[in-house]
Amino acid sequence: MATFFKGPSSAAAAASSTSSPLYSFPSAFSSAFNSKGNFTWLYTTGAILAALLVLEQTVYRAKKRHLPGATWTIPIIGKFADSMKPSMEGYKKQWNSGVLSVVSVFNIFIVMASSKDYARKILNSPGYAEPWLVYSAKHVLLPENWVFLTGKEHVDYRRGLNNLFTRKAIGMYITIQDAITRKHFDLWKVDFGTTAQPLMFPARFLNMDTSLRVFCGNHIPEKATKEINDKYWDITKALELVNFPLPLPGTKIYKAIQARKAAMYWLTLAAKNSKIEMANGGEPTCLLDEWVKLLNDPTYKGKRDFSDHEMAMVVLSFLFASQDAMSSGLVYGFQHLVDHPEILAKVREEQERVRQGNYENPLTIDLLDQMPYLSAVVKESMRVQPPVVMVPYKATKAFKISDDYTVPANSMLIPSFYNSLHDPVVYPEPDTFLPERWLDPESSANQNPKNYLVWGAGPHRCIGLEYATMNIMLVLGIAATAFDWEHEITPETNTVAILPTLFPGDHCRMKFTPRKQV
Numbered sequence: 093m094a095t096f097f098k099g100p101s102s103a104a105a106a107a108s109s110t111s112s113p114l115y116s117f118p119s120a121f122s123s124a125f126n127s128k129g130n131f132t133w134l135y136t137t138g139a140i141l142a143a144l145l146v147l148e149q150t151v152y153r154a155k156k157r158h159l160p161g162a163t164w165t166i167p168i169i170g171k172f173a174d175s176m177k178p179s180m181e182g183y184k185k186q187w188n189s190g191v192l193s194v195v196s197v198f199n200i201f202i203v204m205a206s207s208k209d210y211a212r213k214i215l216n217s218p219g220y221a222e223p224w225l226v227y228s229a230k231h232v233l234l235p236e237n238w239v240f241l242t243g244k245e246h247v248d249y250r251r252g253l254n255n256l257f258t259r260k261a262i263g264m265y266i267t268i269q270d271a272i273t274r275k276h277f278d279l280w281k282v283d284f285g286t287t288a289q290p291l292m293f294p295a296r297f298l299n300m301d302t303s304l305r306v307f308c309g310n311h312i313p314e315k316a317t318k319e320i321n322d323k324y325w326d327i328t329k330a331l332e333l334v335n336f337p338l339p340l341p342g343t344k345i346y347k348a349i350q351a352r353k354a355a356m357y358w359l360t361l362a363a364k365n366s367k368i369e370m371a372n373g374g375e376p377t378c379l380l381d382e383w384v385k386l387l388n389d390p391t392y393k394g395k396r397d398f399s400d401h402e403m404a405m406v407v408l409s410f411l412f413a414s415q416d417a418m419s420s421g422l423v424y425g426f427q428h429l430v431d432h433p434e435i436l437a438k439v440r441e442e443q444e445r446v447r448q449g450n451y452e453n454p455l456t457i458d459l460l461d462q463m464p465y466l467s468a469v470v471k472e473s474m475r476v477q478p479p480v481v482m483v484p485y486k487a488t489k490a491f492k493i494s495d496d497y498t499v500p501a502n503s504m505l506i507p508s509f510y511n512s513l514h515d516p517v518v519y520p521e522p523d524t525f526l527p528e529r530w531l532d533p534e535s536s537a538n539q540n541p542k543n544y545l546v547w548g549a550g551p552h553r554c555i556g557l558e559y560a561t562m563n564i565m566l567v568l569g570i571a572a573t574a575f576d577w578e579h580e581i582t583p584e585t586n587t588v589a590i591l592p593t594l595f596p597g598d599h600c601r602m603k604f605t606p607r608k609q610v
């Protein structure tokens with residue numbers, strides 16, 4: 093250290109006389125202190141840094157133009173701190189600052205779109221904007237997963253997958269959902285029977301068990317469900333907008349990758365087993381079986397060659413897309429109903445009417461069709477508290493989104509759904525849980541279906557929406573007749589945890605006691 097301060101005649105001369113590039117740094121450093129004692133090198137470095145910072149601000153201001161957003165961006169990190177600890181209050185402030193507003197995180201220029209029209213325009217402009225899944229997604233889902241396809245390739249691939257969510261297929265899935273739900277409710281009788289417990293993790297387990305049985309049937313063992321469920325939380329924790337970029341041991345992305353490896357092992361095995369069973373003339377009992385049967389149908393026109401690995405990746409994409417969102421929808425479904433006993437009573441009346449006291453009989457798609465009130469409850473619950481409040485997209489080229497603003501190419505574009513779902517003109521008393529608004533075909537809610545962005549819109553609109561709706565209806569319908577519900581209110585009950593889907597801050601503390609049937 094001391095050598096740096098010896099002056100040109102000693103250290104600097106010694107360093108510069110050494111020809112190895114290894115020594116070029118000390119040489120340059122020493123030469124910063126010339127004989128006149130000027131800090132030339134430091135000044136130069138400082139000047140370059142200052143120029144870069146000015147450039148950063150200038151580029152930001154040039155992109156931002158007149159849109160609302162901070163006048164200056166915090167050097168380098170931008171609003172990184174806010175993105176680490178998101179809050180609904182922070183989001184609402186941003187959405188309400190303008191229908192289009194901007195923010196910058198690590199020099200990623202982000203345009204937020206908070207109105208129905210701008211959100212829909214982004215979702216419906218595949219020539220200009222494509223989904224930009226969070227950074228960790230490619231590590232978790234694998235880069236070759238179909239969800240990263242764009243344009244025509246995506247449309248063609250998805251057309252084949254739509255066959256897995258036909259009404260006939262969903263009818264079969266409902267039978268499985270019913271059995272798994274009742275199995276978990278037997279456990280809930282004990283776990284939630286004496287004191288109130290947080291519902292979030294049991295609901296996540298119920299959901300994971302249901303999804304895996306619907307997708308893979310008995311082609312994976314019981315212990316796989318437990319293992320995938322336990323490890324899946326590491327995937328959820330890695331779903332941040334910005335992550336540490338290298339998947340080094342100990343990082344969130346590293347742990348998520350280990351969870352994905354465990355899941356992929358079982359899902360690949362399930363695909364293999366399903367193919368064997370269908371080749372041996374077995375009857376389809378899950379989504380994979382339906383799929384294999386379809387691929388073997390001589391009249392089927394789509395892509396046929398799916399390796400076990402590729403099928404497993406598709407199932408993984410379904411788990412990834414559904415696990416957090418569906419659990420959020422379930423937990424808020426419970427919370428909204430238990431906090432509105434008069435509405436829960438109407439759900440029970442409908443259950444009594446449709447199921448005529450035969451509560452042990454499995455629910456079917458036809459029975460669920462006869463429950464418009466429960467359907468309205470589920471729709472309204474997800475309107476008030478949408479599981480997914482926004483989805484990141486990327487401007488693949490300069491995108492003239494309005495008369496006076498063009499989104500620069502490569503910007504992140506985030507259509508948010510919250511304001512559209514809380515538009516007071518379409519949904520009077522927008523924060524109130526009012527299933528009745530969906531019962532009148534002439535209501536403003538029903539007359540403005542484009543506002544209902546819970547499932548997104550356009551070519552990437554949720555592929556599992558009917559499946560998800562039926563599942564949430566089924567769970568709430570069975571729980572309404574099986575249990576009396578109590579809700580332990582805490583100071584966090586009405587706060588919102590962003591994980592990144594929405595959950596009650598206290599994870600919804602519930603008590604369930606077996607209900608005496610009348």
Ligand code: HEM
Nearest residue numbers: 410413414417418421480547548549552553554555556560
């Ligand atoms: C309450 C539950 C759910 C909610 C709220 C939800 C919501 C969404 C949203 C907002 C999108 C993005 C749409 C867009 O970019 O326009 C999406 C996409 C998707 N969802 Fe769901 N989803 C749910 C359940 C499910 C389930 C159960 C599955 C599968 C069985 C699923 C599979 C997918 C897939 C594969 C995509 C991507 C589609 C594509 O890129 O073509 N989701 N979902």
